[in-house]
Amino acid sequence: MKFKMFSVIVGTEACIASCPFCVSGVKPNQENSKENNINWRNLKIAANLANRSDIDTVMLTSRGEPTLFPEQITEYLKHLKEFNFPFVELQSNCIPIALNKEKYEMRSILFSHI
Numbered sequence: 001m002k003f004k005m006f007s008v009i010v011g012t013e014a015c016i017a018s019c020p021f022c023v024s025g026v027k028p029n030q031e032n033s034k035e036n037n038i039n040w041r042n043l044k045i046a047a048n049l050a051n052r053s054d055i056d057t058v059m060l061t062s063r064g065e066p067t068l069f070p071e072q073i074t075e076y077l078k079h080l081k082e083f084n085f086p087f088v089e090l091q092s093n094c095i096p097i098a099l100n101k102e103k104y105e106m107r108s109i110l111f112s113h114i
């Protein structure tokens with residue numbers, strides 16, 4: 001069986017938007033504002049399977065807003081780099097990026113060198 005996309009869940013259900021149609025995001029609180037531990041070994045196994053299935057796109061997505069956890073996104077990019085997926089996409093409402101524009105302009109430079 002062939003698949004098109006490899007979805008990777010980033011962050012938690014925390015989100016700072018209030019979309020009326022949302023079935024997932026909840027406001028950040030003490031619990032959902034902490035990064036979950038990532039099982040990098042399992043990510044590698046899944047990424048290998050994705051590679052063998054000719055996946056061309058990795059989708060970094062979340063049950064909330066992934067860019068509330070920028071360090072985790074960076075770690076995912078570092079771990080996924082060895083697999084050379086043609087495309088890595090990020091599903092985001094971009095609010096945290098817009099609120100920290102200068103910080104993320106620096107990060108985009110860093111991402112291009114990861």
Ligand code: SF4
Pocket residue numbers: 015016017018019021022023024025026063064065093
């Ligand atoms: S941006 Fe996404 S997760 Fe956040 S409230 Fe809107 S639909 Fe929900």
